[in-house]
Amino acid sequence: xxxxxxxxxxxxxxxxxxxxxxxxxxxLSAQAANAAPSEKPSKSEVKAKxxxxxxxxxxxxxxxxxxxxxxxKLQKQISTLQDKVARGQADLNELREGxxxxxxxxxxxxxxxxxxxxxxxxxxxxxxxxxxxxxxLSGQQVDALKKIQEKQRELAQERKEASDKxxxxxxTRTELGKKKKEVQGKLAEAQRLLNSLTAKERQELKxxxxxxxxxxxxRVDLGNSTPASGRAAAAFAAAQSKIGSPYVYGATGPSSxxxxxxxxxxxxxxxxxxxxxxQAQANIGTRIGSQSDLQVGDLVFFFSxxxxxxxxxxxxxxxxxxxxxTNVRYESMSTIGGPFMFGVRx
Numbered sequence: 001x002x003x004x005x006x007x008x009x010x011x012x013x014x015x016x017x018x019x020x021x022x023x024x025x026x027x028l029s030a031q032a033a034n035a036a037p038s039e040k041p042s043k044s045e046v047k048a049k050x051x052x053x054x055x056x057x058x059x060x061x062x063x064x065x066x067x068x069x070x071x072x073k074l075q076k077q078i079s080t081l082q083d084k085v086a087r088g089q090a091d092l093n094e095l096r097e098g099x100x101x102x103x104x105x106x107x108x109x110x111x112x113x114x115x116x117x118x119x120x121x122x123x124x125x126x127x128x129x130x131x132x133x134x135x136x137l138s139g140q141q142v143d144a145l146k147k148i149q150e151k152q153r154e155l156a157q158e159r160k161e162a163s164d165k166x167x168x169x170x171x172t173r174t175e176l177g178k179k180k181k182e183v184q185g186k187l188a189e190a191q192r193l194l195n196s197l198t199a200k201e202r203q204e205l206k207x208x209x210x211x212x213x214x215x216x217x218x219r220v221d222l223g224n225s226t227p228a229s230g231r232a233a234a235a236f237a238a239a240q241s242k243i244g245s246p247y248v249y250g251a252t253g254p255s256s257x258x259x260x261x262x263x264x265x266x267x268x269x270x271x272x273x274x275x276x277x278x279q280a281q282a283n284i285g286t287r288i289g290s291q292s293d294l295q296v297g298d299l300v301f302f303f304s305x306x307x308x309x310x311x312x313x314x315x316x317x318x319x320x321x322x323x324x325x326t327n328v329r330y331e332s333m334s335t336i337g338g339p340f341m342f343g344v345r346x
Contacts (some may be wrong), residue, residue, distance in 0.1 A: 030204060041193075043201045050190045054323040055337065057186035059307045061249040061258055062277050064179035068250065071277040074169040081162040092151045098144055180210055183249055187324060207323065222330075223315030225296045228345045234270035234299025235346075239263075239311050239319050245328045247321045252276070257321040259308050262328060263299055266311060274346060278309040281344065288343035291316070291333065298345050303338035312343060 039048070060097040060245025115166060227233035242265075246254055250260035260278040265275045275281050282301050288294055292310045313330055321328045322336075333340050 046193050049191050053186045053190040055179050055185050056194045058323055060179055060182040062307045066277045067176040071172045074165055078165045085158050088155045094149045219314055225314030227297045228295040231270040231272050235266040236297040236311055237267035237268040242328045247326050259321050263309050279306050282306045286345040295344045298343040300343045301341045302336050
């Protein structure tokens, strides 16, 4: 006969636990259902964030430009030093050959000087400083050995200087890489935000920028301001010829520019060499504190850290390379996005 057992009932503790879990799941589902979906940023919010990222990218760009300029200077200095070391080594070898010839001549006559033998087997620094040794040498030998000693010391100094420059160059290259990565990171984040917009919103922003650029590239009322000098007029004319050229970070022309790349290129066309970065350009020439005292061609600086520079165009206008996504154009100084700090007359 089959055995009929009563099914085992779940314990009260187990029932309570299951009930609690089920209740929690229902509550969470209700919360999820009632929670408002995360709001997508509006087109204007995205534009504001993108503009801020572009500003930060420009700040990093000027630091990148400074590191790049330093790297180029160091490379030239190292090349010059290495050339000097090579020439110095050749001179030293020639001096040593002279002493060797002198020793050979003495050897053939059987009268080689013990001090010359000492030179041939040791560093002249070991005995040139000893008066007793000098007394044993002829005037010709003393002069030759002193020249060798001086050349050796000169070469040692030049080699140390070159070594220090090489270390500085390595550090500068590391800094350059960091700044480049920072710029690219800011630009990538800006692009990510733009990609979050719909195709229609992106096109609207693009159309707004196009209209702004076309308006800025057209002839604006520059008033009757006169150039600060003949060279300032030439620099300004050169910059005018680049209206419409795209902004590209780190670019110095002739087809694309960043802000300080445009100003340095423009003055170079006028035969005037000015520093590469906006911060360095701020420390040349005569500083102009008031906007009313500016003349066409003066450099004008914006933001407290001076990371943006342009050329004064007259009537409160600046000719500049604004930022990524824009072209070289005229713009009112009041709409740059940062305060006017001062001008510089080159």
